[in-house]
Amino acid sequence: DQQVKQNSPSLSVQEGRISILNCDYTNSMFDYFLWYKKYPAEGPTFLISISSIKDKNEDGRFTVFLNKSAKHLSLHIVPSQPGDSAVYFCAATSREGNEKLTFGTGTRLTIIP
Amino acid sequence: KAGVTQTPRYLIKTRGQQVTLSCSPISGHRSVSWYQQTPGQGLQFLFEYFSETQRNKGNFPGRFSGRQFSNSRSEMNVSTLELGDSALYLCASSLANTEAFFGQGTRLTVV
Numbered sequence: 001d002q003q004v005k006q007n008s009p010s011l012s013v014q015e016g017r018i019s020i021l022n023c024d025y026t027n028s029m030f031d032y033f034l035w036y037k038k039y040p041a042e043g044p045t046f047l048i049s050i051s052s053i054k055d056k057n058e059d060g061r062f063t064v065f066l067n068k069s070a071k072h073l074s075l076h077i078v079p080s081q082p083g084d085s086a087v088y089f090c091a092a093t094s095r096e097g098n099e100k101l102t103f104g105t106g107t108r109l110t111i112i113p
Numbered sequence: 114k115a116g117v118t119q120t121p122r123y124l125i126k127t128r129g130q131q132v133t134l135s136c137s138p139i140s141g142h143r144s145v146s147w148y149q150q151t152p153g154q155g156l157q158f159l160f161e162y163f164s165e166t167q168r169n170k171g172n173f174p175g176r177f178s179g180r181q182f183s184n185s186r187s188e189m190n191v192s193t194l195e196l197g198d199s200a201l202y203l204c205a206s207s208l209a210n211t212e213a214f215f216g217q218g219t220r221l222t223v224v
Contacts, residue, residue: 009153034212043117043203043215044156089156100146100169101205101213105155 003027004092006104014112019077021107023090026071030092034101035064035075038087047088048075077109085111115140117206117216125222131192134219138185138206144168145187146213147179150201159202162187194223 005024013019021035031052036044050057050064050073057064063076077084090104118137126132138145146169147159158171162181181187185206191198199222205213 006155036215041201041218041220043119043205043217046212046214049212100158100161100171102158103148103156105153 002105003030004090004102004104006088006090006107008107009105010108010110012110012112013080015082016079019075019080019084019109019111021075021077021088021090021109023073023075023104024071025073025092027092027094027102028071029094029099030102032093032095033064033066033073034091034093035062036089036091036103037084038089038106044089080111082111082113085109117204117214119202119204119216119219121219122217123220123222125224126194128194128196128223130194131190132194132221134189134202134204134221136187136189136204136206136216138187138204139214142206142208142214143185144207144213145181145185146205146207147187147189148203148205149173150203150218151199156203159189191221196223199223 034049035047038044048059048062066073087106087108089106091101093099093101120135144163146161148156161169165181176192179189201218203218205215207213
């Protein structure tokens with residue numbers, strides 16, 4: 001039972017354009033969402049998060065949007081840079097219940113120079 | 114501030130052997146979680162420890178076990194290794210209900 005889904009295993013985007021990574025979840029108890037970036041042979045690095053009381057959070061080139069009614073979130077990267085090429089994982093948790101982080105299967109983003 | 118430290122970085126073991134992996138969390142973090150990453154499977158949750166107690170557990174067989182010490186350091190043990198246990202094992206630490214910070218992982222190869 002995959003409670004957090006990233007339906008696109010891979011995505012290629014031209015350098016300078018916008019990258020949009022999508023994530024869907026099924027558990028309505030999730031109230032905190034995170035994005036992680038992972039390079040090969042390294043641990044994931046925290047990028048940005050959003051609480052369910054917000055619908056948008058921005059940090060530099062990275063913006064996360066949350067649509068609670070659709071149980072959908074997305075990560076926008078603009079402008080995309082070659083160093084953004086990595087695997088991106090979406091994660092969700094319920095902060096009240098001390099729940100574990102549940103991760104999606106990841107999307108491999110490739111930025112084309 | 115030192116990050117999450119996992120040792121060893123690489124390990125090769127034979128089927129049937131057992132292995133112990135170690136994780137030192139960020140100072141002050143009391144929660145330590147373990148994940149298994151295999152190609153195409155994303156990050157599969159193994160277990161989480163908080164103040165020396167297992168707080169959450171994933172759907173892995175009993176061959177996978179862990180513990181946490183009073184200084185928050187954690188160990189993960191896998192007994193009777195199988196070829197399918199070959200993976201990157203990641204440890205993450207966090208303050209209660211905040212972002213998790215990952216170590217670089219231990220790459221386990223079972224031959």
